[in-house]
Amino acid sequence: MIAVVAILANVIGVLTTWAHEKVAWPMRAARTARLTFEQVRTGKRSVWDLAKTVASTVGAIAVLVVLMFPIYWIFAASLSEGAGLMSTDGVFADPSTYNLDAYRWVLFESAFPSALLNSLIVVFVTVSVSMSVVIPGAYALSRHEFRGRKKILYGYVLFTQVGAGLSIATLIALYVLFVNFGLSNNLLVLGLFYAAGAIPFNTWLLKTFMDNIPISYEEAAVIDGASRWQVIREVILPLSKPGIAVVLVFTFLAGWNEFIVAQTLLRPENYTLSVELYALATSGQYDTPWTQFSAFAILFAMPVALIYFFAQSYVESGLSFGGMEG
Amino acid sequence: MARVRVESLRKEYDVGTVVAVDDLNLEIEDGEFVTVVGPSGCGKTTTLRMLAGLEEPTSGRIEIGDEDVTDVHAKNRDVAMVFQNYALYPHKTVFENMEFGLRMSTDLDASERERRVVETAEMMDISELLEDKPDELSGGQKQRVALGRAIVREPDLFLFDEPLSNLDAKLRTTMRAEIQRLQDELGITAVYVTHDQHEAMTMGDRIVILNDGELQQQGAPTEVYENPTNRFVGGFIGSPSMNFIDVTVDQVSDGLRLRDTDGDFSFTLSAAYATANDAALGMDRYTLGIRPENVSLADGQPQNAITAGVDVVEPVGSDNFLHLDVGPEFIARVPSDVDIESGDHISITFDESDIHLFDMDSGAEILGHDQESQPATAP
Amino acid sequence: MARVRVESLRKEYDVGTVVAVDDLNLEIEDGEFVTVVGPSGCGKTTTLRMLAGLEEPTSGRIEIGDEDVTDVHAKNRDVAMVFQNYALYPHKTVFENMEFGLRMSTDLDASERERRVVETAEMMDISELLEDKPDELSGGQKQRVALGRAIVREPDLFLFDEPLSNLDAKLRTTMRAEIQRLQDELGITAVYVTHDQHEAMTMGDRIVILNDGELQQQGAPTEVYENPTNRFVGGFIGSPSMNFIDVTVDQVSDGLRLRDTDGDFSFTLSAAYATANDAALGMDRYTLGIRPENVSLADGQPQNAITAGVDVVEPVGSDNFLHLDVGPEFIARVPSDVDIESGDHISITFDESDIHLFDMDSGAEILGHDQESQPATAP
Amino acid sequence: LGDDDRGTTLWNEFEDAEEETLEEHLEVFNEGRDDELNADNIADMEDQLETAIPAGDGPGTFAWAHDWLGRYHDQEFGYDASGDLSLDLESEFTADAVDAVQWEGHTYGVPYASETVTLMYNPDLVDEPPETLEEMVDIMDDHHDPSNGQYGLSYPPVDPYFVSGYLHAFGGRIFHEDTGELGIEDDEFIEGLELLQDNLWEYVPEDPEYGSQMAPFNDGNAPFAINGPWQVGGFRDAGVDATLAPLPDVDGGSPTPYTGIQVWYFTAALEDADETTFETIMDFAEWYTTNEDVIVDNAERHGLIPVHQEYAESDDLGEDVETFIETVEMGTPMPADPRMDLVFTPLEEALERVFNESEEPAEAMEAAAEEIRGRWD
């Protein structure tokens, strides 16, 4: 219990620092802008040089706007009135009609809250189970020699990307098996299934990351008198944070986004967000209520975006595939 | 605080194809500061790691404080090690870095641990850094923390693996003095690995020279400097390096004449000298070694004067190094106020008592003279 | 091959909050080898990068070979640079690494390029490595390739950024000689950055000393060694460092007496000396500087003898360094055959012509005596 | 979490409004019952049933149009309730509806409504509904102007269910249920297709997808739509007063749309079901299909046409239902032959090729027929 509180406190602490860092940017930007202006005024920086920077930045923003068009489109759709994403009145709905009804509907009238709970259960199982097997696995593969090590690594690499299509391919087989074992319509089992699928890729990913942690830290700890577990807890885990963050993001996505298997295995009372979202898209045999669908989808994507946003620096350094350059 | 005994220690890698350390015997007294020096790949680190318990010896015995620790796991040996790249835990503050060892290897309570860390930090002059993370520190500060981390544990044995090689020259000098002062104060036995012979000489009570995994010589620094037991040691210790010339021996009227192949070089040993070393001087070809600082200008004196062209004059402030064309890389050290320029021709000489003669094949020193102090031990 | 002129060069970083180089003026003759030295962060690399065109100066002018290149892009300046960590293209073979610059900056055809690369490789003794990739090479080999890559282009100007700092001591000595030999042979103007004053002194025709982005002194190595223009230079150049003692000046009968605060130290300047330097000696407090090799044992001679306790005796083979308790870090260099042990009390002295006196506040040298050779230029 | 024990369940894939009504009715039904019946709204129900039923994990009953009946019989997914029903189907439901729930003498469900597609017009743009297709074309022509977002018609143009009315207009049939033969190569059928092509496809949005088709009428930018009862609410919510009319007549023929009979299916799950569950399901099916409130609510709120004899001819179920009834009377029930499963996809693809003008009607139908026959074997 205390450990949980401690972890929570830690997480909150880290989050607030991050948030602070992320939020402090307007002030920093303002200061930089002021100093830049000062430099240009005093001739320490040429206007031409500044213009090049401005042009590159504007160019990058333009590319971004183009790329993000679909996002903007659905965002506009989620605010608009009526049921269609498609409209003969123009690509974007009339901004004067924008409202938050769809969000209100999603949050208070739809199955969103209960599905959210289901999703969280699944994701919790997926993340905690895969973390608890991926981290030790990656550590062992990175640092210990044992029989079959290379075979396991090889197998893992081969299976890194088979998961997605495999679940469609083996859907029926899976379903039959699950039903026969009485495991269908069970959120915990579903979470476990996702965790299983996430193991090869994430173990391998984390292993490559751990390969780059100098072994001398561990040696230092051993000489300091730390036991095997103490070395792992006090040295390896903290040092693997970026790698673990990446794995966390990927396993979270694995549990959060998947819907084909979920839909087959679950019944409505256990529907997760992704299934509920799909159900919304196909509710009735013909029509899609686009406003609500868009609002639902945006809320669905929010946690992922937030997690990534806060873990960005970790993810970017955790994905560096050390040992792969050259 | 402990004696250390190493007996016929051997370490092979890659199923025996690489012999990193070969039949090493060492005895280190309680409180002694031993430096281990040798070229890259000679097995220094391997030796140290075996002492620490990070590497299992292929054969041989290690005793620390009269206890056989050959099969004791690293975490149960009471040694502290300072790594070349410091290996400070990057995620822990300086305080936590220093406290970690205490927490793991002692059962002191938190306040006691804190007291010891704070005390050590004061001693190391890093008190203000206790809350910082390693990457906020400069190289010198990291080095201090790494030392502090080792010291705070008050171990039986200190091991240092080239701890200063990442620092710049000035900082290195300062840290060198600091380590010596500390070891002196604490009196803990220490083994200090370096590839810098200057460092090894200035720091060690005793210096151990390895090459190719084998012990070459051990002894007090001046001892080793003055009486290298073989050509390797002679060349390795001292900067600039000892000058070597291959010579043949002729019996002449007033003693023995040493000459190099093309005859530029000729030096006659006095009869008295020849007689004194008669037993040793049995062959007709040797490598003669003479240190740059023992080469002096032959001011008009014709006896044993060698004429040499000056290729380069290297001023190092206090002295000038003259690169002479007597042999490949033949250097003479002269005071900086001697006015010689490159291109000049000068006449040099040296005292016969300063020369070393090495067996051309085995490299072994054959004279072994002027050994007034304790004899240097060959392996 | 070109002259280089740098005029009031200034570089700011982080929108003006960091001044890396401040109002730097330099003139480098055609074919000259200039070493730039200074502590870490003093702006050496920044200066070099501005010369290469990799960094745009905030203000000031750079001329290479009488052409104003201040606004010329790096790729259009005919300079070659050797980086600290070599910066060899890891995916290209040695041959390709060397050829790349020729391919980019000249319109030689393939066979001509190959000829030049092979020629240079022979000169650098790396012919057998041409087909290897950089990570198959040892440090020294990499270093040679990096040099070869620069040389093959026969540029107007060579820039070296601490090229030897990753090598071990022995290899460094060898490479040092090699670089000098090559530059001599090719006669290409070179700017060589290092933080190792020993390297700077032995290699440079002229040595430039920077601190905090500002030029401290420039001049021939011996010049700078003998006549440091300020306390920083005095302390920075020379190893072991110059000894400093803060002294007060009293007028005594036979000259000027210099004394430190607690009175352990007392040295009297002769009347003749005092008169000769009358103009300069206006204040009553100075920092006295004396180099370790100028401190000698006062063999019974009572005049200006200072009694000192020996803290540590550091044998470096050729000499011994005595750490004395006269001041903080006061070192005397004595021949290794002088028999002194730590704990002894000895009597030392030095010649008044060897001392340096620095203004306690500004650090400027105030005597400027014994400048027989060309005067060192202060900024 | 994963408890299977939700009591007895039925499955449906209703839209929100329909589902709400169902819940209301269920509440009434469950009153006083020990074994309550719960409704599960299943996304993608067809696929889900496909796996759940054979796994023994399916519901006892679910709601769908009658066209799966033959397949369910073949695959043994259905439960023959002929011996278990206390209702006499023939005396309660219309003949078409009774036919619809029976296959080779087995009764696999109880019918509760029928539905079809009909014409809808926007009274803001059209004063009087057209009687004939020609009149309709004239009006569409006036409004049709895609580059300004104006269209003549919203009508999923290649969905066989939607376009069957005109495909069948000259007597052709997609599938001849009596002979078991494919009819898409018949001249009458091709003629119907050409009618569709020449008169209606000109005026619909260029994208056959359902959502795109709905847009013009929904935005008030098209005078007509042809659609079923499920869409009426959506149009009206969007502010278009969709008014119903029978499908316009065709010169020399008559539109004959497929009609679907909505059925509460009995599934194979009932075979192993315990007695209470079994009873609940049976009770529900009989109650739902005969209860007046249910029938009236469905008709008034969702335009579902009663198939119970007592209400089928009723006049007071509202205008919408009356219009649908009129159209249903023009129509023909969808065949429930299992072989139909293999017809729709190739047919739809062929229609799409014609719609895209990449193939001529006759060729396209010939190709489709060939493919279908290939699959039948």
Place this chain on the structure above:
Amino acid sequence: MSTSFLDRVSSEGQRLLPFETRNLNLFGLLLVAPGVVLFLSFMLFPIAFLVYLSMTDATHAGTIIGGDTNFVGFDNYVDLFTDSQFWTSFGITWLFLAVSLVIKIIVGLGLAMLLTHARVVGKRYMRAIVIIPMGLPAIFIITVWRGMFSGARFGPFNELLATYNSAVSTLAGMVDQALFFVAVSVPEFLLVDLPVSWLSGRWSAFMAYVTTEVWLAYPFMVIIIVSALQDVPMELHDAAKVDGAGYFHRFIHVTLPAVKRPVMFASILTAATSFQQFLIPWIFNAGGPSRQNELLIVYGYREAIELNQYAYASAIMVTAIAFIGLFMWLAVRKGNLAEGVDSA
């Protein structure tokens, strides 16, 4: 000391813990075992079952569960390899994989370089935005893209083309006005014939799939390449500049080689995902028009669910899995991806 500090550190990192040699096997095995067991129990079992199914004559799900199936050996495979639809599927799947991969690499590289460029201000925030597609549910995104590619005149892409058309016309009109003596009319070939039915032409539909696939996968590319680019030592660029290389040559000689391996790694992973792409073709037009763009998994899914040919579908899926396995194996081999495996 022959290697640099960094090299030493990383080569040390590659080393296994030496002091574990005494009780080697057990501890390591113990740590990996749970993962391996979990993985195998959930993944290998279904695959084995699938392989079994593919050798039976199962038709619909009922026959599988009811056990009314007979073992028919490799009949299904024989049928499969003689089915022209299979070969169409197979071909188009590889083509889809290749085309989308090339575009993904170009887009990913371009974006990554833009978003690490020194002159772009606020690039960290842009990088956070640019990966949004990774967090959105695929079904949703694909449905939205289906809308974008609507063949209707009012579909977003058609609207865009309409805007382009009118811009061209306006321009021509302006020229016409300016040079009143020549009558300029817009050349036909400059105008697009509207509306374009994106999904009803084989290749336009194919390009629509590719576009969507690229949009879904570029974030992964971008973050991996960004990581790689950040590891390229600045000094290499400096060295190249001093060597006289311009922007283009630096890109070719410094940037590309440095990101080659990470890009290859990301390529292999996303290519394997592309190979298994199901939702895009399924939602866009069910692999149409006329099954011409039916990617393998769609083909299998349709056979199973729509046509009730489970055994046949299983044969398709097994073939697909076999090819992914083969592909990964080759990639791992050729791409030295197993370096982590072999060298460690």
